[in-house]
Amino acid sequence: MKTISLARYRVFEGSLILINASYSYHDTVKKILKPIDTDNKKLFLEKEAADAFLMLMSDIGGWKEIAAVSGWRSINEQHDIFSSSLIEKGLEFTQKYVAFPGYSEHQSGLAIDLGLRQSDIDYIRPSFTYSGICKAFKDKAAHYGFIERYPKGKEGITNIAWEPWHFRYVGCPHAEIITKLDLTFEEYHDFLKQYEYGRKSFKYANSEKLWSISYMKACAESFTNIEGDPGSTLYISGNNSDGFILTELKNK
Numbered sequence: 001m002k003t004i005s006l007a008r009y010r011v012f013e014g015s016l017i018l019i020n021a022s023y024s025y026h027d028t029v030k031k032i033l034k035p036i037d038t039d040n041k042k043l044f045l046e047k048e049a050a051d052a053f054l055m056l057m058s059d060i061g062g063w064k065e066i067a068a069v070s071g072w073r074s075i076n077e078q079h080d081i082f083s084s085s086l087i088e089k090g091l092e093f094t095q096k097y098v099a100f101p102g103y104s105e106h107q108s109g110l111a112i113d114l115g116l117r118q119s120d121i122d123y124i125r126p127s128f129t130y131s132g133i134c135k136a137f138k139d140k141a142a143h144y145g146f147i148e149r150y151p152k153g154k155e156g157i158t159n160i161a162w163e164p165w166h167f168r169y170v171g172c173p174h175a176e177i178i179t180k181l182d183l184t185f186e187e188y189h190d191f192l193k194q195y196e197y198g199r200k201s202f203k204y205a206n207s208e209k210l211w212s213i214s215y216m217k218a219c220a221e222s223f224t225n226i227e228g229d230p231g232s233t234l235y236i237s238g239n240n241s242d243g244f245i246l247t248e249l250k251n252k
């Protein structure tokens with residue numbers, strides 16, 4: 001058995017952190033940002049998300065028709081977008097489409113807005129449909145670790161309007177599970193809480209691999225110790241509130 005000790009702040013790190021109006025993004029989280037668009041040197045994603053995005057785009061030959069509109073944003077940029085949207089579009093529109101500064105997934109570098117390449121792209125609501133190249137992107141997204149984060153009909157759960165252009169990197173195999181079970185990211189976190197590490201786990205297999213996924217509450221006062229299974233590879237992400245999601249890759 002190998003013991004892994006996690007400090008409390010680690011709940012705010014990892015590709016599975018839930019960021020919404022209730023859970024702000026902790027800007028102190030260390031991340032490596034990587035440029036994703038040779039035409040726009042200011043577009044970055046967190047490195048793992050960037051690599052997955054670039055692979056997906058190359059798989060579908062996406063760059064000819066798809067433009068990356070917005071990736072990582074600093075908190076200052078989020079402030080600017082929020083206040084200019086307030087002035088130009090008003091409060092109701094802004095509350096529907098723009099996260100309050102500090103609460104945007106874009107600050108993590110794990111979210112990207114995509115639009116069809118056209119002369120005039122709407123920065124807040126780019127056009128991204130469910131046909132053609134957009135469908136090709138959506139069909140492969142889960143395989144590369146991306147989910148459509150704010151789906152139609154789930155506005156009451158996400159508290160964000162339907163945004164067919166906004167994708168969130170959550171990694172594999174989580175994106176596949178979320179897509180297959182038709183859950184929002186909020187619902188997925190609730191779902192995983194019933195699988196407490198060491199007692200119960202959610203098993204998932206695709207044609208290539210087998211995973212065992214569970215949740216572990218973080219120790220409030222000190223380090224959280226996890227006893228890893230030597231027969232599997234363990235990936236750990238915080239949930240951005242009170243614990244960790246443990247993803248064990250088992251030998252199939």
Ligand SMILES: [Zn+2]
Nearest residue numbers: 111112113166
């Ligand atoms: Zn977005």
